[in-house]
Each structure stands twice: as structure tokens, then as C-alpha cells.
Amino acid sequence: MRVRAVRSPLSWLAAVLAAGLLLAGCSGPARSSAAPAAGITNCGVTVPTGTPPARIFAAFHNGVEAVYALGAGDRLVGAAYLDNPLLPDYAARFHPDLKKPAYYPEEYPSREEVLRLDPDFVVSGFTGAFTAEGLGTRAELDRIGIGSYLFSQYCPSADGKDQKDLAANDVSLDSVYGDLTNLGVVLGKTAEARALVEKMKKTVADTESKLAGVSRPSVAMLNRPGGGELRVFGTGDVATTIIEKAGGTQAFGDVAGRLTRIGTEELIKRRPDVIVVPACCGADVGPGGAQSVIDGLKSDPALANVPAVRDNRVYAVTFAEVTPGVRNADAVASLAKLLHPERF
Amino acid sequence: MSVLVGTQTIGVRAALGTWLHPDGSDAQRIVAYLRVPRTLVGILAGAALGVAGGLLQGVTRNALAGPEVLGVNAGAALAVVLGIAVFGVHTFGGWVWFSFAGAALAGAGVYTLGSLGRGGATPVKLALAGAAATALLGGLTTALTLLDINTFTAYRYWSVGALTSADAAVIRTALPFLAVGAVLAVASARALDAFALGDDMARSLGQGLAAGRATAALGVVVLAGTAVALAGPIAFVGLTVPHMARAIAGPAHRWLLPYSAVIAPIVLLAADVLGRVIARPQEVQAGIVTAIAGAPFFVALVRRRGLASL
Numbered sequence: 238m239r240v241r242a243v244r245s246p247l248s249w250l251a252a253v254l255a256a257g258l259l260l261a262g263c264s265g266p267a268r269s270s271a272a273p274a275a276g277i278t279n280c281g282v283t284v285p286t287g288t289p290p291a292r293i294f295a296a297f298h299n300g301v302e303a304v305y306a307l308g309a310g311d312r313l314v315g316a317a318y319l320d321n322p323l324l325p326d327y328a329a330r331f332h333p334d335l336k337k338p339a340y341y342p343e344e345y346p347s348r349e350e351v352l353r354l355d356p357d358f359v360v361s362g363f364t365g366a367f368t369a370e371g372l373g374t375r376a377e378l379d380r381i382g383i384g385s386y387l388f389s390q391y392c393p394s395a396d397g398k399d400q401k402d403l404a405a406n407d408v409s410l411d412s413v414y415g416d417l418t419n420l421g422v423v424l425g426k427t428a429e430a431r432a433l434v435e436k437m438k439k440t441v442a443d444t445e446s447k448l449a450g451v452s453r454p455s456v457a458m459l460n461r462p463g464g465g466e467l468r469v470f471g472t473g474d475v476a477t478t479i480i481e482k483a484g485g486t487q488a489f490g491d492v493a494g495r496l497t498r499i500g501t502e503e504l505i506k507r508r509p510d511v512i513v514v515p516a517c518c519g520a521d522v523g524p525g526g527a528q529s530v531i532d533g534l535k536s537d538p539a540l541a542n543v544p545a546v547r548d549n550r551v552y553a554v555t556f557a558e559v560t561p562g563v564r565n566a567d568a569v570a571s572l573a574k575l576l577h578p579e580r581f
Numbered sequence: 582m583s584v585l586v587g588t589q590t591i592g593v594r595a596a597l598g599t600w601l602h603p604d605g606s607d608a609q610r611i612v613a614y615l616r617v618p619r620t621l622v623g624i625l626a627g628a629a630l631g632v633a634g635g636l637l638q639g640v641t642r643n644a645l646a647g648p649e650v651l652g653v654n655a656g657a658a659l660a661v662v663l664g665i666a667v668f669g670v671h672t673f674g675g676w677v678w679f680s681f682a683g684a685a686l687a688g689a690g691v692y693t694l695g696s697l698g699r700g701g702a703t704p705v706k707l708a709l710a711g712a713a714a715t716a717l718l719g720g721l722t723t724a725l726t727l728l729d730i731n732t733f734t735a736y737r738y739w740s741v742g743a744l745t746s747a748d749a750a751v752i753r754t755a756l757p758f759l760a761v762g763a764v765l766a767v768a769s770a771r772a773l774d775a776f777a778l779g780d781d782m783a784r785s786l787g788q789g790l791a792a793g794r795a796t797a798a799l800g801v802v803v804l805a806g807t808a809v810a811l812a813g814p815i816a817f818v819g820l821t822v823p824h825m826a827r828a829i830a831g832p833a834h835r836w837l838l839p840y841s842a843v844i845a846p847i848v849l850l851a852a853d854v855l856g857r858v859i860a861r862p863q864e865v866q867a868g869i870v871t872a873i874a875g876a877p878f879f880v881a882l883v884r885r886r887g888l889a890s891l
Contacts, residue, residue, distance in 0.1 A: 492862060500745065500857070500864040501615055505607050539614035542607050 277419045280392035280404075282375050284384055289425030290358030295338075296345045296372070297362030299388060299562030302327060303417060304360060306433055306563040307426040313338040315354045317345040319520040321555040324564070342520065348372050358384045360420065362562060364391040364400040371399075386423060388416050390475055390561045403495070408475045410441065410482065410569075413561045437566035441482055444570045447580045448484040454510035454576055456485035457545070458559065460496075460517065461530045467504060468496040476515075476559045483572035485511065501539055511576060512545040517556035527553035550575075584616045586854050591616075619744040621752050622812055623850040623867070626744070629759055629808035631845025632766050633801045634819030635826065635838045639773035640797040641692070643704040644882065647820030648684070648805035651707060652714030654814035656687020657806050659718045662725050674754050681806040687714055688802065743866040744853050747811050758807040763842075765800030769793055770834040777832060815868045817875025818845050824882060 276283040293312045295301040298320040304313055305327035316331070316338045323331055333340030339354060344365065351359070351372055359372060367375045367387060374397035375385045389412055392404045406412070414434045421430020458470040458480065470476035471492035480487050488509040489497070512534060516526035531551050540546045552575050558568035574581045585591050591608050599609040630648060637646040637653075648654050660683025664670040670679065691714045695707035747755075772793025805819065825848075826840035849867060852874065856865035 489862075498863050502611055503862045503864075505611060537614070539610045542605065542610060 277422060279419060280375075280387050280389060280396070282379075282385070282396060284386055284419075284423050286422050289423070290356075290384055292354070292356045293358045293360060293424075294351055294354060294356035295360045295362075296366040297560075298557045299560045299564075300360040300362030301331075302557070302563050303362070303420055304424070305330065306429075307417070307421050307424055308429045309424045309426055312424075314356055315339045315341070315346075315351065317341040318343065318518070319557075320518045320560070321516065321522055321526075321557040322520060340520075345372060352381075356383060358386070358423075360386045362388050362391075362560060364393055364398075364403065367393075368397055368399050384423070386416075386420055388413075388561045390416075400495070403473070406473065408473060408478050408561075410437075410475075410478055410565060413475065413565050414438070416561065417563065433563065437563070440566035441569050444573045445482065448573060448577060451484045451577050451580065453484055453486045454550075455488040455507070456480045456511045456513060456572075456576065457488040457504065457507060457509035458513045458515065459499075459504075460515055460527075460556075461533065466498050467501065468498050469504075470559070471495060471497050474559070475561045475565060479559055479565060479568050479572060480513075482569040483576055485572070485576050501537070505540060505543055508544055510544045510548070510550065512543075512551045513554055513572065513575075514551065515554050515556040515559050524553040524555055584612060584620055586857060615745075618747065618749055618752060619853065620850065622744045622747045623853055624846040625752065625755060625759055626808040626812040626815065627818060627846035627849035628842040629762060629804040629811075630815060630819040630849070631822040631826070631841035632763070632838050633804040633808070634821075634845075635823040635834065635841040636766055636769065636773070636797045636801050636804075637688075637819070638823050639776065639834055639837075640769075640794055640801070641707060642776060643707050644824070645704045645708040645820070647817075647823075648688075648801065648808075649715070649814065649816045650820055651711040652687040652691045652718060653684045653801065653805045654809055654816070654819075655715040655718040655722070656683040656685075656690075657681075657809040658814045659683055659722045659725075660686075661810065662722050666725050666728075677755070677758060677807060677810040680810040681802055684806040684809070685802045687718060688798065690714060743868060744812055744849075745864075751811065755807050755811050758803060762800050762804035762807060765796055765803060766838055769797035769800060770838055773797060773834040777834075813868055815849065816872045817879060818849055818871055821875055821878045821882070822848055 275286045277286060278284075289309075291312055292314045293304055293309060294315040294317075295304045295313060296317045298318065301313070301316045301319065302324060304310055305323075310327065310330050314337065316333070318341065322328060331338070331340075341350070345351070348371075359366065359378060361367060364387070365371050367373070367378070367385060372378065375387075376396055378385050390406045390408050391400065392406050393399065394402045394404045414437065417434055417437075418430050421427050421433075458476045459467055461467050469489045469492060471489055471494045472487065473494040474496070477487045477490070488507045489499075514527040514530050514534075516522055516524050519526075531553060534540055534551055535546055535549075537546075545551055554568065554572065555564075558564040558571075584596050585593065591612060595608055596612050598604070599612045603609060633653075634647045637648060637651060638644060640646075641651075657680040660679040661676045663683075664676045664679035668675075668679075670676050691707065691710045694714070695703075695710035698706070776793065808815070822845040823837060823841050825844050826837050829844075830836040830840040849871065852870035853867040856867055856870045859865060
């Protein structure tokens, strides 16, 4: 196997690095001799559930917060790309200034930089990490003893593909619960995962119980990166699930995929009752980060008749809460309060 | 057409109602704040690119010349990105100057490169130099924009060539620049007709070669630079429209340039309208449509020998 694999320069690099790691005596737990029986399937890749990883690299906001929420934050050696400030509990334990974990504010550092941190596991909250251009495909990482997990709403059609090649993924909250449960098993935090999922389910159930019989406003969730084009969240994104659980209907319910570029005219045609703008991206970007987009929508004379703009129902949320992860249940609860304030 | 077609088709009478009896309806708001501005941008940027292409083909006596082929658009785009990245310029009034400078430097550089060696600035050498420069400048632009993804998301949208990036205020700012460009184009039309007879003949007719060339080149820079600042580096309009105009009006520049100014906006707006309807609910930017439709035209052009001698 190895002989066949070292034909490409990339594999050479991986092999050399793996050899270096072995020589340095700091490779991860050797699992070649153990029976590779136990494992869970994640995006078509088998993730072993034997010895829990000891050195975790987490890419993207939801990946980082999931590691903290499952109680494995002390094993985090590196983290990349926060969309918003971390939740206070986690922020108190996140000290990149004191060297651990190392933090990279851009999407992810170079492969060499990550390997230097010597992780034995990479968790990614978004698709791009496990590509040849990113940190390497999951098969490549596996070959050098690094396990991996990817949130299943961002499973590509095959290992190594990026977000342009997403599989037909399940965007329900059950899918989020499944990921947190599986990740708990892999990280050796089964009980924590169970408690977390129970708490999330209770939050959503409490919210839904208050929404019986409400009339459902149509909700458009959108962003406008750099002040340019409008991009709406479609039915291939957990945002749609959050809108529906919070007592709204997706204004772009016929638009598949995650994010779709639309023109201003299309937004006028849909006449959403509420517009939600997720603020992004940076460890210091709170909901206020959406303000310039909101001001732009409110001051655009072409949009003045759109119900959401006319009735002043354009709201900011954080991008982190509308990506699959530990914030989704609270996102349902807080959006429900915005959509149906009379019920709370 | 450009005012009437979109996510919802608006009738002529309803569109006119925007000015005759305004009622603040969605349809009238779409007409007044979205479709009229983008149509104006299409008319202005299209005319500017068409005339710039006609001037460039005349001044270089080269059928393959166009602001996009000779690297002028790519230079303007790189300069705008530099303006944003290094100098923090974020308004049209600011980046139009960067656009001019980039257009001028790239155009001069390509012409110099293409004129080196035996035979002077032959069509093929110029096109090659332009292709090389476009690749280089485009690469630099990409590198700069990748360094700061958030800041340049808007730029990347603009860089494809869209008629929706500019609003009424930007259009007003662009008008004087376009007027100057139009004057320069008119002033150089006679000189260009003389050039078409060859340098010796032109000189014997009493045309100042250097002055005529300089006027036309300045016109190209101002027109292409303004068009790029308005709508992004839209490809193939400046290259192909002068050939359409030449087929209708003949080679005389006093006719060729006005025809280009009329045909180019029609082509660009047709591309924009097509882009609005082919991928609903998304919109395909006009620059993408012109590139896809223009490439085969360009190939056909190169293969037709008759056009090579200007």
C-alpha cells in the first residue's frame, strides 16, 4: 500500500513527515496492531473509537465550540477561524495569547503549520479543511496517523472535495445531535455528549410548546459579503431548519443548496416579513457586525415596500448560531422570540 | 427591454407610470432604483468600451486590439485593487483615477512590448503581449484579493463585470469623465482615418501623427478606465463591437465610432437581460455572459483574414 501511495509528491511529503514523527517518538497511539473493529462512519469515512485523541486541532467556529462543549477543550492544541466571539464559558478557557491553543484567524494555517502542532485529530466545522489545498484529504491525514471528523451537513460528495461539491446532506437538528453524539464517542466524552444533546432538545421542545398555532411569518436569512451581492440561505442549510423550528417559513423554500446569490429584485419579489442577517466573520465580530448590511437594506429605496423593511423587522444574529453546532437550539429559541415576541 | 425584463416583467405603461404618476409600488421602485440605474450603467459603460475598442483598433491599426486584449482592462482592475488595498480608497471618485493610471500604464507597456523587434507592432505580437500582460496583471490582482478575503468579496463581484454595482451617485460622477473621453474620441477620428492610409500618407495629408495618436490613446484610457470603474473589466465588448460597427458603417472612424457607441450598449444590455433570466432566481453577471458569448466571436474574427488589414 505504502509503496503504491508514494507516487505523488504529496504522498512523499506525507510519508517523510510520518517518518519524522515516528523518529521523534511522538506519533499518536499506534493502532495498527489493535483490532480496528470499533468505529463510526462520518461522511463515508470510518473514524475509530478506540483510544480517544489527545491533541485536537479544530477548524471553524462550530468545530471549536463543539470540542469545548464536549469537555475536551483542554486537549485543543490548535484552533482556526472563529466567526464570532466564543461563548463566554469557552472564551474563558481559550488562551491563544498564552500559547495554547494556537489560534489562526484565517480559515486554516498551512498544512506544515498544523503538522508542527502535532495533532492526532482534526475536527472541522466546514468542508474546505479536508482538501488537497487545505490540510489534506482525510485519507491522507489518516495515513500519517491523524484522525478526522467533519460535521455531516458539510459532507462533500467524496473525500477531498470542497464545498462546491456537497453531498445531499441532512440539515435537520437530528443531524446536528447525531454529530455531537458521534464526536462525543470519538473524543471519549459519551456522557457529556448525551447531556448536551438532551439540553438542546429540551430548549427546542420548550420553544415549540410556546408556538402552538402561531401564524408563521416568512423569513429570509441572508448576508452580503463585503457589501456586494446578496446571498440567501437555502434549504440545504441548517438555517432553514432553525427558521422553521422558530415558527417561521423559509422565504426561499424553493432554493436548494446552502447559499445562493440573488439580485435585489428577487428579494422584493419574495416579500419576506422578516429578514435575518448573520454577522460574520472574526473572533471580535458580534451581532453588531451585521449592522452595516442591515442599514444598507433599510436605506435602499428599492426595498422600502418589502414588509420586513417597512415594519422594521430586520434582525442581526451571529453566523456561529446558524452553522450546525452547539448553538443551534439557542438559535431556535432566540429567533422564536424575535418572530413571536407575544408568546414569550 | 432592460427596464422591462427581470424577476418580474413590467409593462411599458407601468414603467412610464414611475414618472407620470408615482405611487411608490414595488414595480415602480424596481424601475426607478434598480433597472434604470443598471440600464444607464450598461449604456455608459457599453458605449465607453465600444468607442475605446474602436479607437484602439484605429490607433494600433490592429483588428485584434481591444481594451481587454491589450491588457488595458486588467491594468485598470489591478490599479483599483491596489487603491483599495494600499490606499484604502472606497469611492468611485477615488478609484477612477487608479483605474486611469492602471489603464494607461498597462496599455503603454503592452504597446512597447509588442513593438519590440522586427516588424513593429504587428497584430499578433500585440495580442500576444496583451495576453501575457493580462495573465500577469490578473495574477497579481488575484494574489492581492486572496490576501484579504473579507475586504475583497465585493471586489470579486465587481471584477466579473456587473451592471448592478453602481448607483445613481456613481453614475453622475462618471458622466464628466465619459464626456471628456467622448470629446477626445471625436477629436481623434480624422487622424485615425488618415492613419488607416499608412504613416507616410497620413503625414503628407498634414496630420500630426504623434498628436493624433496621443489624443486617441488618452481617449482609450479615459473611456476604458471609467467603464472599468463603473462596471468592472467587462470582456469582449470593446473588441467585437467595433467589428460589428465596421460591417455596418464601413471603416471611416467618423462613422465607426458613433456606431460603436450605439451598438456596444445594445450588446451589453442584451447580455445583462439574458443574465437576469437564464438562471432564476440567480442572476448571471453581464461580464460572464459577454465572455461566454464573445469568445466564439473572437475566434471567428481571428480566422477571418479579411479583417486583419486595417
